[in-house]
Amino acid sequence: MSAQLSSSPLLKAFQDSYQELVRFIARRTGSPHEARELAHDTWVRLAERAQARDDTTADPAPPEAAVRAYVYTVAENLAIDHLRRRQRSAERFSPAPVDLDTGLTTGHDHHSTRDVADGVAHRQALDAVDAALRALPPRSRDIFLADRLDGACHAELARRHGVSIKTVEREVMRALDSVEAALHRWRGDVAPARTGRRRALSALLGLGGLSVGSAALWQAWRQWMPGYSATLATAIGRIQAQALPDGSCLTLDAASRAEVQYFATRRTVRLLAGSAFFDVARDEARPFIVSALGHEITVLGTRFEVALQDGGVRVAVESGQVRVRSASGDARVLGAGDRAFIDTALQLSAAQPAANAVTSAVAPWRDGWLDFHHQPLGEVVERLARYSPRPLRVAPEAAQLPVFGRVRIAEAGTWLRLLPNSLPVRVREDDGTERALVIERRPIS
Known part of the structure; x- marks a missing residue:
């Protein structure tokens, strides 16, 4: 990079706010991947401006806020242009409106027709889903529809039906299993045994799926299934x-x-x-x-x-x-x-x-620290165990000892070994194969 570019206030502002700028563009475009590409395009535009203008002149430097605003304006304009191109492309390749009764395209465009068999098949798929939901017990169906269509929280549904939250979760899974089985039957195959990871139900409908069917039904399907x-x-x-x-x-x-x-x-x-x-x-x-x-x-x-x-x-x-x-x-x-x-x-x-400056930081583990404010030793060690390559254990008689302080995660092992200097405990290595560190109350001599 030339000295002229490296001294450009525009490029410096871009570098200082890069991560925030990417998030800003992602909110405009809905795509983190496209946001990074557009951020690169933003840098190119700013570099071109820096080269076109002699930034080494004695002109007074513009206010930092104005420079930052200009960077964001360039990024936003590029995002808007990108969305317009994407919209034009979508319109160019989008299908003509479809008559739901005939399965044929409407209007005066006779060059684009709908595959009637495809439309009928997907209406049959929706009928299969509807039949599966109707066959469910009323409580299962009501919970599933309230969860997927209304976005009702599980705690609210549990109170409404007088059941536990676990029961609500089981009812939702039960309905999803029923819908998935119905779609497999519609395809003419057997639903596989659940392996802990549910197959996307929209994939059972084939590429395009319900997007070629009724707009209202497609919107309802989008409410049920995650995008x-x-x-x-x-x-x-x-x-x-x-x-x-x-x-x-x-x-x-x-x-x-x-x-x-x-x-x-x-x-x-x-x-x-x-x-x-x-x-x-x-x-x-x-x-x-x-x-x-x-x-x-x-x-x-x-x-x-x-x-x-x-x-x-x-x-x-x-x-x-x-x-x-x-x-x-x-x-x-x-x-x-x-x-x-x-x-x-x-x-x-x-x-x-927050009680004070030490405990005011939110999620300090992001910066490599853990803060404890009069927390029981058992909780502290359980927290440190997330970062320890070897097991950590606390004897019951020492678990309630209060801990106050800040621990650097990278030095948690050293902190544990120095713990006897501040608490009446001792730290020893277990004789077992796991070589766990055990913290126990120091005997009174």
């Missing part, structure tokens, strides 16, 4: 940042697991283990819902952490607002700096601001 689905998991000692299709980002802590599904009217994440930090792109048409142990956290656009801790769920908000609803129905709205905990008795604590 995007992923299962994310991290190993011990590993942290993973995952970009999502809407420009949001999910960061998983070590030894954590989550399931992500995007529907037409909502975005959902189910936290199954560990902790996760969410940077959510605002979309008023599709709220972002995180469920954990039957509790739900709902947002439009914000940054927050959800963690499974001591049998409960902890929520901490870095910016924006979230609504926390426990499985028992209690609800709180948390703002920036607020924290809440739902315990094993389903009790939701009141919104609490």
Whole structure:
């Protein structure tokens, strides 16, 4: 890079805000992959401007805010041009409107006709789905439709039907199994045994699927089935940042697991283990819902952490607002700096601001730190175990000793070995094959 380019305030502003700029473009285009390509195009435009203008002159430097605004304006214009080209391409290749009764195209375009047999076949597939749902017990059908069409939370459905959240989840899975079996019968094959990973039902309809059928039925199908689905998991000692299709980002802590599904009217994440930090792109048409142990956290656009801790769920908000609803129905709205905990008795604590600067950071594990504020030693060691290559154990008599301080994750082993300097414990290596570190109460001499 020439000295002229390297000194350009435009390119410096681009470099300083690259990650944020990519998220900005992704929210405009709906595609993180396209966002990175458009960000590269933005750099090219800025570099061309830097070369065309002699930035080494003695002109006063423009305000930093103005430079940043110009960078974002260039990026937004490129995103708009990209969306226009994509729209024109879609219109060029989109099929003509279809008469649902005849299966033929309407209007005066006689050069494009619909395959009638294809239309009839897919209407039969929808009839098979409808029949499968009608054959379900009323409670199963009502729960499934409320879950998929209305986006009702599982806690609300459990209260409505007087059952547990686990029962609601089983009823939804039961309905999905029934629909999948019906589609396999329609195709003339046998539904495979479940292997823990459900096949996308839209794939059973063939390429194009219901998109060539009734617009109303296709919209209903989009409500039922996710347009995007992923299962994310991290190993011990590993942290993973995952970009999502809407420009949001999910960061998983070590030894954590989550399931992500995007529907037409909502975005959902189910936290199954560990902790996760969410940077959510605002979309008023599709709220972002995180469920954990039957509790739900709902947002439009914000940054927050959800963690499974001591049998409960902890929520901490870095910016924006979230609504926390426990499985028992209690609800709180948390703002920036607020924290809440739902315990094993389903009790939701009141919104609490951070106590001090040490504990104010949200999800400090992203930067390689763990903060503990008078937490039981058992919880602390359980947390450290996510990063330890060897097992860690705490003797019951030492599990409730309070711990206060900050631990650097990379030096957690050293911190544990120095723990006897601050607590009445001793650390020893187990004689077993696992070579676990055992923390136990120091005997009184």
